[in-house]
Amino acid sequence: MMPTQCPDATGSGLAERLGLVVGTHGRHCWVETDDGQRLLCHPRGKKDAPLVGDRVCWQPSGDGGTIMRTLERRNLFYRQDELRTKSFAANLDLLLVLLAADPVFSESQLNRALVAARAAGIEALVVLNKQDLGPAFDSAWERLAPYRAFGQTVLPLCLNAPGGAAGAPASLDDDGGLEALRQHLEGRATLVLGPSGTGKSTLVNRLVPTAMAATGTVSRALNSGRHTTTSSTWYWLDAQRRSALIDSPGFQEFGLRHLEPPQLAHLMPDLDAHCGQCRFYNCTHLHEPGCAVRAAVGAGINEQRYRLYVDLHRELSVAARY
Ligand SMILES: Nc1nc2c(ncn2[C@@H]2O[C@H](COP(=O)(O)OP(=O)(O)OP(=O)(O)O)[C@@H](O)[C@H]2O)c(=O)[nH]1
Ligand SMILES: [Zn+2]
Numbered sequence: 001m002m003p004t005q006c007p008d009a010t011g012s013g014l015a016e017r018l019g020l021v022v023g024t025h026g027r028h029c030w031v032e033t034d035d036g037q038r039l040l041c042h043p044r045g046k047k048d049a050p051l052v053g054d055r056v057c058w059q060p061s062g063d064g065g066t067i068m069r070t071l072e073r074r075n076l077f078y079r080q081d082e083l084r085t086k087s088f089a090a091n092l093d094l095l096l097v098l099l100a101a102d103p104v105f106s107e108s109q110l111n112r113a114l115v116a117a118r119a120a121g122i123e124a125l126v127v128l129n130k131q132d133l134g135p136a137f138d139s140a141w142e143r144l145a146p147y148r149a150f151g152q153t154v155l156p157l158c159l160n161a162p163g164g165a166a167g168a169p170a171s172l173d174d175d176g177g178l179e180a181l182r183q184h185l186e187g188r189a190t191l192v193l194g195p196s197g198t199g200k201s202t203l204v205n206r207l208v209p210t211a212m213a214a215t216g217t218v219s220r221a222l223n224s225g226r227h228t229t230t231s232s233t234w235y236w237l238d239a240q241r242r243s244a245l246i247d248s249p250g251f252q253e254f255g256l257r258h259l260e261p262p263q264l265a266h267l268m269p270d271l272d273a274h275c276g277q278c279r280f281y282n283c284t285h286l287h288e289p290g291c292a293v294r295a296a297v298g299a300g301i302n303e304q305r306y307r308l309y310v311d312l313h314r315e316l317s318v319a320a321r322y
Contacts, residue, residue: 006057006068016057016068021050022234031058031065032234036241041065051076052232052246053090053189075120077191079112081255088248089191089232092122094184098194098203099144101130101137105195111308112254113193114152115267119259124152125184129199131158131176146302150270155181159202178206185237191246204247208235261316264309265293270301271309286310 006016019031022038029050031041041058043049044066050056055071077095078087095117099105110126117124126147131137137156144154158176185207194200237243265271265285271293275283279290297306 016059018071019056019058019065019067020234021052021054021056024050024052024231029056029067031056031067039064041067043067045069051087051090052234053092055091075122077116077120077122078258079116079254080257081253082257085258088193089189089234089246091189092120092191092246093188094190095122095124096185096190096192097124097126098192098198098200099126099128099140100194100198101128101133101140103195103197105140105143105198107143107304108308108311109195109251109254110147111268111305111312112256113251114147115259115264115312116254116256118267118269119256119263125190126152126154127157127181128154129157129159129203131156132160146270146305149302150273152269153184155184157181157199157203159199159206182207182237185243185245187242189234189244189246191232191248193248193251195251200247204235204245207237207245209237209239256312256316259316261313264313264316268305268309270305274300284313286313 006018017033019033019041021029022032023030027043027049029041029043030038032038041056041064048070050067050070054073057068057071058065059068073090075092076087076090077092078085080086095113097110097113099110114124114126126144128137128140128144141154141156144152148154156177159178160176192200192203232246232248235245235247237245259267261284262282265275271285274292274296275285277292278285278288280288283291283293285291285293293301293306297303
């Protein structure tokens with residue numbers, strides 16, 4: 001349970017309280033108190049706007065509150081494009097990348113999300129939805145074989161299978177694999193990322209109890225004036241508020257400009273397994289003699305995965321020069 005008082009409140013007369021940021025829009029934040037109330041708060045300082053997942057110290061003011069400060073983050077999941085940094089959420093336990101048999105997913109995008117998670121020290125889970133689509137699902141599942149081979153957990157899912165509808169594959173349980181997924185989410189704060197059309201909204205609707213989804217609409221309402229939803233939303237999955245799902249828009253152009261080229265191979269587990277055996281300690285794995293990574297391409301390392309590395313390395317190297 002969250003304590004009600006801030007750890008080191010600075011005696012300003014009013015007691016500071018702890019809260020959790022469950023939604024943001026511009027500089028406004030929805031802060032949830034430890035007894036589950038949600039109120040609109042404004043950050044006091046000009047910089048470092050709080051993010052969904054942040055623990056903050058706040059004080060009542062007007063009919064809402066003022067955020068005095070943000071507690072230190074355990075981690076931060078973000079992407080960095082040419083022009084800007086986009087932060088998704090803070091203090092995450094798991095990144096769920098939702099893919100589907102259709103539309104066909106971009107492996108480059110998947111890899112970028114996994115690399116970013118690894119760089120931030122956040123465990124990742126890949127979920128492949130629409131198992132009812134037969135052959136399309138099988139080929140998507142096959143494309144994920146190299147990921148499973150290096151230890152990435154990949155779960156099959158069929159959100160179209162309420163209670164074992166016709167078309168639900170026998171390999172899944174009655175609810176299309178939802179129960180198996182639920183177990184991975186237990187007691188954790190999970191950010192859901194996925195390209196458009198994979199079933200993200202369907203997943204949130206299936207997992208979030210109606211009453212909880214209704215509280216989520218508070219922050220949705222805050223976003224409704226805009227055509228594009230740009231901020232993340234926090235949903236509780238249980239009445240005890242132990243497990244949470246954070247829905248986030250924006251999976252396109254997943255920039256990784258915050259990473260240095262030499263980090264990259266270490267953030268791709270299948271390449272990382274070979275890095276230590278290269279002749280040169282600072283091997284780029286692009287052209288050096290005695291490169292153990294290149295020697296493993298086609299054997300321990302999938303060729304397409306190596307190509308993703310080469311392309312991303314080039315992109316990061318160009319970025320590093322500016
Ligand atoms: N065949 C099949 N279709 C599914 C399944 N799950 C979701 N869909 C369909 O896929 C479409 C996209 O689902 P959404 O939940 O709207 O996807 P989304 O990822 O939220 O998409 P955006 O709103 O564009 O971000 C809808 O028509 C769903 O009915 C599934 O397991 N099998
Ligand atoms: Zn090498």
